[in-house]
Amino acid sequence: DQQVKQNSPSLSVQEGRISILNCDYTNSMFDYFLWYKKYPAEGPTFLISISSIKDKNEDGRFTVFLNKSAKHLSLHIVPSQPGDSAVYFCAASGGDGNKLVFGAGTILRVKS
């Protein structure tokens, strides 16, 4: 049973527009959430995180929103750039120590 779900396998966005990537979780013990970005033939790299005591965290063009009651988080990228094209993984921890549980990933394509 997947505890972290990314229901959109892929997303295509025009350069300059907003990209919104979504993630749902089922484990109410999760208290820390992260987004990772992955390019082909490279390891995932940390992008942004949010603690369950917050509902928003912003870092430049990237903002993560957390809705605890809905067990839902989203990553907004504004404006989207072609270099943002990558696989984005949502991850969560808190249910079992500090181990991260990952979603299946969403492939983002930003068209120029």
Place this chain on the structure above:
Amino acid sequence: DAGITQSPRHKVTETGTPVTLRCHQTENHRYMYWYRQDPGHGLRLIHYSYGVKDTDKGEVSDGYSVSRSKTEDFLLTLESATSSQTSVYFCAIGDYGYTFGSGTRLTVV
């Protein structure tokens, strides 16, 4: 990432043979992890370590074993490789935010 090195980067092996993947870190971090990445499944935890000689199983540990005799090295062994273990393997270090290595692409034929 310069702090984590995985070797080999690519490997092709035959079914039934043992295979060992190596993860080496220079960050002196206590926690180390092995994940595998497969389409539709994302990253799934195989084994992890919270110190020298302290290891535990993750979500998909069947067919894998690990060893950590030094802080800097975390070895993943496929005891008898099967085609279902064809995957990309990532090592990571960290507490709540991991740093990942560049991965090992393993093909079992």
